[in-house]
Amino acid sequence: MFGPQGSGKGTQAEMLAKKYKLNILATGEFFRKEIKNGSDLGKLAKKFIEKGRLVPDVVTNRVIFDELGEKKYSAGFILDGYPRNLNQLDFLEKNFGLDRIIQLDIDDKTVIKRLGGRRICPNCGAIYHLENKPPKKDGVCDVCGANLVTRSDDRPEAIMRRLWIYHEQTEPILDKYAKEKKLVKINAKSPIEKVFNKIIKQLDKK
Numbered sequence: 001m002f003g004p005q006g007s008g009k010g011t012q013a014e015m016l017a018k019k020y021k022l023n024i025l026a027t028g029e030f031f032r033k034e035i036k037n038g039s040d041l042g043k044l045a046k047k048f049i050e051k052g053r054l055v056p057d058v059v060t061n062r063v064i065f066d067e068l069g070e071k072k073y074s075a076g077f078i079l080d081g082y083p084r085n086l087n088q089l090d091f092l093e094k095n096f097g098l099d100r101i102i103q104l105d106i107d108d109k110t111v112i113k114r115l116g117g118r119r120i121c122p123n124c125g126a127i128y129h130l131e132n133k134p135p136k137k138d139g140v141c142d143v144c145g146a147n148l149v150t151r152s153d154d155r156p157e158a159i160m161r162r163l164w165i166y167h168e169q170t171e172p173i174l175d176k177y178a179k180e181k182k183l184v185k186i187n188a189k190s191p192i193e194k195v196f197n198k199i200i201k202q203l204d205k206k
Contacts, residue, residue: 006106011192015196064088068095104188126142
Protein backbone atom coordinates (compact mmCIF):
# COMPACT_ATOMS: atom_id res chain seq x y z
CA MET A 1 0.00 0.00 0.00
CA PHE A 2 1.47 3.35 -1.07
CA GLY A 3 0.31 6.88 -0.47
CA PRO A 4 1.15 9.81 1.79
CA GLN A 5 0.00 9.85 5.39
CA GLY A 6 -3.72 10.52 5.56
CA SER A 7 -4.45 8.79 2.25
CA GLY A 8 -6.25 5.91 3.98
CA LYS A 9 -3.62 3.18 3.59
CA GLY A 10 -4.30 1.63 6.97
CA THR A 11 -8.06 1.50 6.50
CA GLN A 12 -7.85 0.03 3.00
CA ALA A 13 -5.17 -2.46 4.08
CA GLU A 14 -7.46 -3.77 6.82
CA MET A 15 -10.37 -4.17 4.41
CA LEU A 16 -8.21 -5.94 1.84
CA ALA A 17 -6.68 -8.20 4.48
CA LYS A 18 -10.15 -9.28 5.58
CA LYS A 19 -11.33 -9.94 2.02
CA TYR A 20 -8.25 -11.88 0.92
CA LYS A 21 -7.44 -13.40 4.33
CA LEU A 22 -3.94 -11.92 4.51
CA ASN A 23 -1.88 -10.52 7.37
CA ILE A 24 -0.73 -6.91 7.39
CA LEU A 25 2.70 -5.67 8.33
CA ALA A 26 2.39 -1.93 8.97
CA THR A 27 5.78 -0.55 9.96
CA GLY A 28 4.28 2.60 11.49
CA GLU A 29 2.00 0.61 13.78
CA PHE A 30 4.84 -1.77 14.61
CA PHE A 31 7.08 1.07 15.75
CA ARG A 32 4.29 2.84 17.65
CA LYS A 33 3.64 -0.38 19.57
CA GLU A 34 7.32 -0.62 20.45
CA ILE A 35 7.27 3.01 21.59
CA LYS A 36 4.25 2.33 23.81
CA ASN A 37 6.00 -0.72 25.30
CA GLY A 38 9.12 1.36 26.02
CA SER A 39 11.48 -1.09 24.32
CA ASP A 40 14.95 -0.10 23.15
CA LEU A 41 13.70 -0.27 19.56
CA GLY A 42 10.76 1.94 20.52
CA LYS A 43 13.00 4.53 22.16
CA LEU A 44 15.16 4.67 19.04
CA ALA A 45 12.17 4.92 16.69
CA LYS A 46 10.52 7.65 18.80
CA LYS A 47 13.42 10.04 18.19
CA PHE A 48 12.76 9.92 14.45
CA ILE A 49 8.98 9.53 14.26
CA GLU A 50 8.19 12.51 16.48
CA LYS A 51 10.16 14.73 14.06
CA GLY A 52 8.40 13.30 11.01
CA ARG A 53 11.56 11.48 9.90
CA LEU A 54 12.00 7.89 8.77
CA VAL A 55 13.47 5.30 11.10
CA PRO A 56 16.93 4.41 9.66
CA ASP A 57 16.83 1.85 6.87
CA VAL A 58 19.11 -0.61 8.64
CA VAL A 59 16.60 -0.80 11.52
CA THR A 60 13.46 -0.95 9.38
CA ASN A 61 14.91 -3.53 6.99
CA ARG A 62 15.80 -5.79 9.93
CA VAL A 63 12.26 -5.52 11.28
CA ILE A 64 10.82 -6.44 7.87
CA PHE A 65 13.18 -9.39 7.45
CA ASP A 66 12.47 -10.78 10.91
CA GLU A 67 8.70 -10.24 10.78
CA LEU A 68 8.10 -11.62 7.29
CA GLY A 69 9.98 -14.73 8.32
CA GLU A 70 7.10 -15.55 10.68
CA LYS A 71 4.78 -18.39 9.63
CA LYS A 72 1.66 -16.19 9.57
CA TYR A 73 3.00 -14.37 6.50
CA SER A 74 3.82 -17.50 4.51
CA ALA A 75 0.55 -17.42 2.52
CA GLY A 76 1.05 -13.80 1.51
CA PHE A 77 0.95 -10.38 3.14
CA ILE A 78 0.09 -6.72 2.77
CA LEU A 79 2.78 -4.12 3.45
CA ASP A 80 1.69 -0.72 4.73
CA GLY A 81 4.41 1.91 4.98
CA TYR A 82 7.24 -0.08 3.43
CA PRO A 83 9.32 0.31 1.31
CA ARG A 84 9.65 4.09 1.57
CA ASN A 85 12.79 4.67 -0.44
CA LEU A 86 14.90 2.98 -3.11
CA ASN A 87 17.29 1.46 -0.56
CA GLN A 88 14.41 -0.28 1.22
CA LEU A 89 13.00 -1.33 -2.16
CA ASP A 90 16.31 -2.97 -3.10
CA PHE A 91 16.33 -4.88 0.20
CA LEU A 92 12.73 -6.00 -0.27
CA GLU A 93 13.25 -7.15 -3.85
CA LYS A 94 16.30 -9.19 -2.92
CA ASN A 95 14.55 -10.97 -0.06
CA PHE A 96 10.81 -11.07 -0.81
CA GLY A 97 9.36 -9.06 -3.73
CA LEU A 98 5.85 -7.76 -4.39
CA ASP A 99 3.06 -8.83 -6.76
CA ARG A 100 0.83 -5.73 -6.76
CA ILE A 101 1.40 -2.13 -5.73
CA ILE A 102 -1.62 -0.04 -4.78
CA GLN A 103 -1.11 3.71 -4.85
CA LEU A 104 -3.69 5.84 -3.05
CA ASP A 105 -3.35 9.13 -4.90
CA ILE A 106 -4.22 12.32 -2.99
CA ASP A 107 -3.08 15.95 -3.01
CA ASP A 108 -1.13 17.57 -0.19
CA LYS A 109 -3.91 20.04 0.69
CA THR A 110 -6.36 17.21 1.38
CA VAL A 111 -3.75 15.31 3.40
CA ILE A 112 -3.11 18.31 5.64
CA LYS A 113 -6.84 18.80 6.21
CA ARG A 114 -7.39 15.13 7.02
CA LEU A 115 -4.49 14.81 9.44
CA GLY A 116 -5.26 18.10 11.16
CA GLY A 117 -8.57 16.63 12.27
CA ARG A 118 -7.34 13.15 13.19
CA ARG A 119 -7.46 12.06 16.83
CA ILE A 120 -6.41 8.73 18.34
CA CYS A 121 -7.02 6.88 21.56
CA PRO A 122 -3.70 6.32 23.38
CA ASN A 123 -5.25 3.40 25.25
CA CYS A 124 -6.97 1.17 22.67
CA GLY A 125 -5.71 2.70 19.41
CA ALA A 126 -9.13 3.68 17.98
CA ILE A 127 -8.92 6.42 15.34
CA TYR A 128 -11.36 9.32 14.90
CA HIS A 129 -11.68 12.44 12.76
CA LEU A 130 -13.28 15.68 13.89
CA GLU A 131 -15.26 15.97 10.63
CA ASN A 132 -15.54 12.51 9.08
CA LYS A 133 -15.68 10.24 12.13
CA PRO A 134 -16.13 12.26 15.34
CA PRO A 135 -16.45 10.52 18.73
CA LYS A 136 -19.89 10.52 20.35
CA LYS A 137 -18.51 12.67 23.16
CA ASP A 138 -16.04 15.38 22.24
CA GLY A 139 -12.47 14.34 23.04
CA VAL A 140 -13.43 10.95 24.49
CA CYS A 141 -12.99 7.48 22.97
CA ASP A 142 -16.25 5.64 22.22
CA VAL A 143 -14.61 2.28 22.90
CA CYS A 144 -12.79 2.70 26.23
CA GLY A 145 -13.53 6.23 27.45
CA ALA A 146 -9.94 7.47 27.37
CA ASN A 147 -9.13 11.05 26.36
CA LEU A 148 -8.23 11.36 22.68
CA VAL A 149 -4.93 12.89 21.57
CA THR A 150 -3.22 14.18 18.44
CA ARG A 151 -0.36 11.99 17.29
CA SER A 152 3.02 13.71 17.42
CA ASP A 153 3.51 13.01 13.71
CA ASP A 154 0.16 14.66 12.91
CA ARG A 155 1.42 18.07 14.01
CA PRO A 156 1.88 20.62 11.16
CA GLU A 157 5.69 20.60 11.08
CA ALA A 158 5.85 16.80 11.11
CA ILE A 159 3.17 16.52 8.41
CA MET A 160 5.10 18.80 6.06
CA ARG A 161 8.32 16.89 6.71
CA ARG A 162 6.65 13.54 5.98
CA LEU A 163 5.08 14.86 2.78
CA TRP A 164 8.47 16.04 1.58
CA ILE A 165 9.96 12.61 2.30
CA TYR A 166 7.12 10.92 0.43
CA HIS A 167 7.52 13.05 -2.69
CA GLU A 168 11.32 12.94 -2.70
CA GLN A 169 12.05 9.37 -1.60
CA THR A 170 8.94 7.22 -2.05
CA GLU A 171 7.46 8.38 -5.35
CA PRO A 172 10.49 7.15 -7.39
CA ILE A 173 9.49 3.63 -6.28
CA LEU A 174 6.10 4.11 -7.93
CA ASP A 175 7.75 5.08 -11.20
CA LYS A 176 9.63 1.78 -11.21
CA TYR A 177 6.51 -0.32 -10.60
CA ALA A 178 4.49 1.66 -13.15
CA LYS A 179 7.04 0.69 -15.81
CA GLU A 180 6.69 -2.95 -14.72
CA LYS A 181 2.87 -2.66 -14.99
CA LYS A 182 2.42 -3.70 -11.37
CA LEU A 183 0.98 -0.38 -10.21
CA VAL A 184 -2.71 0.12 -9.38
CA LYS A 185 -3.38 3.85 -8.99
CA ILE A 186 -6.57 4.90 -7.18
CA ASN A 187 -8.03 8.33 -6.43
CA ALA A 188 -8.12 8.36 -2.61
CA LYS A 189 -10.33 11.45 -2.23
CA SER A 190 -13.49 9.35 -2.68
CA PRO A 191 -15.43 7.79 0.25
CA ILE A 192 -13.81 4.74 1.87
CA GLU A 193 -16.14 2.11 0.35
CA LYS A 194 -15.82 3.61 -3.12
CA VAL A 195 -12.03 3.56 -2.91
CA PHE A 196 -12.14 -0.05 -1.73
CA ASN A 197 -14.42 -1.13 -4.57
CA LYS A 198 -12.13 0.58 -7.11
CA ILE A 199 -9.13 -1.32 -5.71
CA ILE A 200 -10.95 -4.66 -5.90
CA LYS A 201 -12.08 -4.00 -9.44
CA GLN A 202 -8.51 -3.25 -10.53
CA LEU A 203 -7.05 -6.26 -8.70
CA ASP A 204 -9.61 -8.58 -10.27
CA LYS A 205 -8.44 -7.54 -13.73
CA LYS A 206 -4.93 -8.82 -13.08
